[in-house]
Amino acid sequence: MALDSAPVLEAKNISVEFGGLKAVEDVSFDIPDRSVVSLIGPNGAGKTTFFNVLTGLYKPTSGFVIYNDEDITGVVPHKIAEKGLARTFQNIRLFGLMTAEENVMVAMHSHLKAGIIGTIIGTRQQRREEREAREEARALLTFVGIGKTATEFARNLSYGDQRRLEVARALALRPKVLLLDEPTAGMNPQESAVFVDFVHKVRDEKNLAVLLIEHDMSVVMKVSERITVLDRGMKIAEGSPAEIKSNPRVIEAYLGKSAEVNN
Amino acid sequence: MAILTRKKSASKKRKAPASQRTWSIGFLTLAVAIYIFYTYIVPHSPQGFQDQIQTWFPPSALNEALVWVIAALGLNIVVGYAGLLDLGFVAFWAIGGYTAGWFMSGFFYQLNIHFGSESPKHFPGIHFSFWIVLLLGALICAFFGILIGAPTLRLKSDYLAIVTLGFGEIIPQVFVNGENIHGFNLSNGTKGISPVDNIGLFGKRLGPFDLNYKYMIFVFMAALMVFISLRLRSGRLGRAWLAIREDELAASMMGVPLMKTKLSAYAVGAISGGLAGVAYATHVNGIFAERFQFSISIILLAMVVLGGMGNVWGVMVGALLIAWVNSTGLPAVGNEINSTFNTNINFPSYTFLIFGGLLILMMLFRREGILPESRLKMVLHETDDEIRNEEPHEFISEEEAL
Numbered sequence: 001m002a003l004d005s006a007p008v009l010e011a012k013n014i015s016v017e018f019g020g021l022k023a024v025e026d027v028s029f030d031i032p033d034r035s036v037v038s039l040i041g042p043n044g045a046g047k048t049t050f051f052n053v054l055t056g057l058y059k060p061t062s063g064f065v066i067y068n069d070e071d072i073t074g075v076v077p078h079k080i081a082e083k084g085l086a087r088t089f090q091n092i093r094l095f096g097l098m099t100a101e102e103n104v105m106v107a108m109h110s111h112l113k114a115g116i117i118g119t120i121i122g123t124r125q126q127r128r129e130e131r132e133a134r135e136e137a138r139a140l141l142t143f144v145g146i147g148k149t150a151t152e153f154a155r156n157l158s159y160g161d162q163r164r165l166e167v168a169r170a171l172a173l174r175p176k177v178l179l180l181d182e183p184t185a186g187m188n189p190q191e192s193a194v195f196v197d198f199v200h201k202v203r204d205e206k207n208l209a210v211l212l213i214e215h216d217m218s219v220v221m222k223v224s225e226r227i228t229v230l231d232r233g234m235k236i237a238e239g240s241p242a243e244i245k246s247n248p249r250v251i252e253a254y255l256g257k258s259a260e261v262n263n
Numbered sequence: 264m265a266i267l268t269r270k271k272s273a274s275k276k277r278k279a280p281a282s283q284r285t286w287s288i289g290f291l292t293l294a295v296a297i298y299i300f301y302t303y304i305v306p307h308s309p310q311g312f313q314d315q316i317q318t319w320f321p322p323s324a325l326n327e328a329l330v331w332v333i334a335a336l337g338l339n340i341v342v343g344y345a346g347l348l349d350l351g352f353v354a355f356w357a358i359g360g361y362t363a364g365w366f367m368s369g370f371f372y373q374l375n376i377h378f379g380s381e382s383p384k385h386f387p388g389i390h391f392s393f394w395i396v397l398l399l400g401a402l403i404c405a406f407f408g409i410l411i412g413a414p415t416l417r418l419k420s421d422y423l424a425i426v427t428l429g430f431g432e433i434i435p436q437v438f439v440n441g442e443n444i445h446g447f448n449l450s451n452g453t454k455g456i457s458p459v460d461n462i463g464l465f466g467k468r469l470g471p472f473d474l475n476y477k478y479m480i481f482v483f484m485a486a487l488m489v490f491i492s493l494r495l496r497s498g499r500l501g502r503a504w505l506a507i508r509e510d511e512l513a514a515s516m517m518g519v520p521l522m523k524t525k526l527s528a529y530a531v532g533a534i535s536g537g538l539a540g541v542a543y544a545t546h547v548n549g550i551f552a553e554r555f556q557f558s559i560s561i562i563l564l565a566m567v568v569l570g571g572m573g574n575v576w577g578v579m580v581g582a583l584l585i586a587w588v589n590s591t592g593l594p595a596v597g598n599e600i601n602s603t604f605n606t607n608i609n610f611p612s613y614t615f616l617i618f619g620g621l622l623i624l625m626m627l628f629r630r631e632g633i634l635p636e637s638r639l640k641m642v643l644h645e646t647d648d649e650i651r652n653e654e655p656h657e658f659i660s661e662e663e664a665l
Binding site: 055076078082086095102107109110119122129170 | 502514517
């Protein structure tokens, strides 16, 4: 589908070492524009570390991250976010004591211009900007299906709604790439099935590429156009869902060697 | 239809929430009522009543309390909004005070610069108008806020607190020992700078006994700080401050520049510390280096926490209350007790014992403060309930407590 388009985000030979531990080793990877790709692997394979390199939280020991033909290796997180790389978190990290609407509006920070003086005086421009931001936030909340919760505190939302709010907040950055870190964790099978359609809807309507870290294989197989498998920090396979399903190295990584013997 | 309702709710939101408006009107009404009370009612009332007022609510204590309010509102922006623990706020109070000392007194007697001041032209020294000095104090404190903040705000919670504590000690010490910096007299050392000029108001010079006018000026300054706090809180910057308080990492991942946002909180807080410093200098008619002690930082923090972190009205109530207890309440109650029971206890010397006890009681029974921010109140009580109800699920309550 969208796999043949030019990559919007490229990671080249990324390695991350913590002391002597090699968390990620020489991983190259790209996300074609408007594609949905997944990163899978057993626990401790280095998926989240890799994610953190992409979003600027960790600086890789070696390698580059190229976004829209621009080297963003080691750029501070808020600048990367501003450029259009938005993420959600494995364990939800909302601003609990702010309303859903405020949560979304925080992510518009870099698009808004109002300064200290303008805010204190309440210039016409500042008021218009605030009004538009609020309307955009409401629209985003409606888009992810939680429009009615706008004025509720994030910590009071249900688990599923919190997950949706995280996506709405990430979308407020007007990203070109959306990184979802285990978005279906804690969801039941029905919710997960709905989620697959939701990801495609986000991709199509917001014109962005999606990268997922995911454990639920049924979700991964349905949602992704391409899957990359990490094991012990190394990339061991890459391909379409069908290819990955039958790849012996992937099966080995997940089930261990004995499984192969039993087969 | 849907668009219409959305627009409506959006425009409705733009105004201050109803409760904020009620509070603002209440504050101004009370301020005017107190003014009328002291200016027109007290002087015409019987002597006994006047004496009672002098013992329990002297106007000078009220003015001093307002100075504390101005400073506490600034600290509230740093601690209550942005969640940065600052234990050295006295530094800005001192810098503001010395700004008044430098720019509205005869301290630099070699010079003779007058600008907008009501003091006679032949007086040597730098004599600027009080209002210009306010502006200068604000600017200089903002500058020092950024200067101190830039290297320290990279630190997190406890570490930041320790470093601010250090700055809160260093800056007053600079003034204490600033009598001879390579021959230059910066602060007149422990002798201090006194007197400072009177405040000029519409061609009138406010002497040390024009407490009523000063009261109105201080009320105006406090109101200004409330206004600034509320406006900033509801805007782009306020959201970023709260986001940092809630989750720093998530905030930076959502495009909030951490350093810049924290620095702005620090600078705005420092500005109000500076305003309080200038106001205090005119209130006590001088600047005395030894007054700028660590205890001021702690009292300010107690005002913010006891009053209700994050809520300007709570902080104001906390500041008025503690300032009153500190300056008048405790000695007055002490005298009352001493004369009734024929004892001879020096109550004011127990100030900090009583403060400490009060703080412990508050933290035990009303952690959120006297008038908490609605959101804080909710979470604290929720956590209580959760811990109580879900005792067996230790994991959950532990996570909530974090």
